[in-house]
Amino acid sequence: MTKLKNIKVVVSDLDGTLLNTQHKISDYTKSIFQELHNQGYLLVVATGRHHLDAMAIVETLGVPVYLVSSNGARIHSPNKEELFAFNLNSDVVKAALNVEIDPEITVVLFKENVWQTNRISEKLNAYQSELNYRPELVDYKKLEDFGAIKIFFSCDNHEKLVKLKDDVLANSSEHLHHAFSLPTCLEFMDKSIDKAVAIEQVLEKEGFTLAEAVSFGDGFNDVQMLSASGKGLIMGNAPALLKETLPDLEVIKTNAEDGVAKYIASKILDKELV
Known part of the structure; x- marks a missing residue:
């Protein structure tokens, strides 16, 4: 040894x-x-x-x-x-989300005290034994403040996330970089992060x-x-x-x-x- x-x-x-x-x-x-x-x-x-x-x-x-x-x-x-x-600028996030997003994909914005999402996901909630960080259901078409810590997408279909990654980067590669924390989880952060x-x-x-x-x-x-x-x-x-x-x-x-x-x-x- x-x-x-x-x-x-x-x-x-x-x-x-x-x-x-x-x-x-x-x-x-x-x-x-x-x-x-x-x-x-x-x-x-x-x-x-x-x-x-x-x-x-x-x-x-x-x-x-x-x-x-x-x-x-x-x-x-x-x-x-x-x-x-460090927080992402609202305009940067808004531009990143200004793409066609497959309806199967869960969208999450990490805010300071809640995570804003287009759907409540029991699968994502299961990662917390206690909901110390709670979801908030929002309509992104009506959202005014897009400022966020990071952008998170989840989908069981990895290929759909790959396509979304390409679409987001086509608009926002100057400001954002990405990572697949899991094959089912795609995350975008500021390039400095x-x-x-x-x-x-x-x-x-x-x-x-x-x-x-x-x-x-x-x-x-x-x-x-x-x-x-x-x-x-x-x-x-x-x-x-x-x-x-x-x-x-x-x-x-x-x-x-x-x-x-x-x-x-x-x-x-x-x-x-x-």
């Missing part, structure tokens, strides 16, 4: 990574993160989720954690102090660099984070295309197998796996 050297920071995505298939953090994972904290590692969670949603999950770890949310548009300290915030950029801000504040970080992820919104880290690790449950996109990165166990915690236990904490 070879221990990973020169690692001072542990960064993890949530969905499909730190969270299991029930969208929860297992007791085993909590115990591993408690030990990381006890040994002085800096802990960062970097997620596409809204901060109100993610905070409730991160709190269950029971240790101080920096939170990068909305793919880097928000940063919160371990004591929940907002350190960074990325998990890796936000994580670098956190590490600079704490006196570390990404070269001293190990990071875990499973989606295309994790690409820059995984690539820039001293050690980037792809979840076994990640899409095949992500693994092909980052062929030099190691693939570990799935989120259903507590892949993050087991890797940390073996390669960072130097513990025997049971």
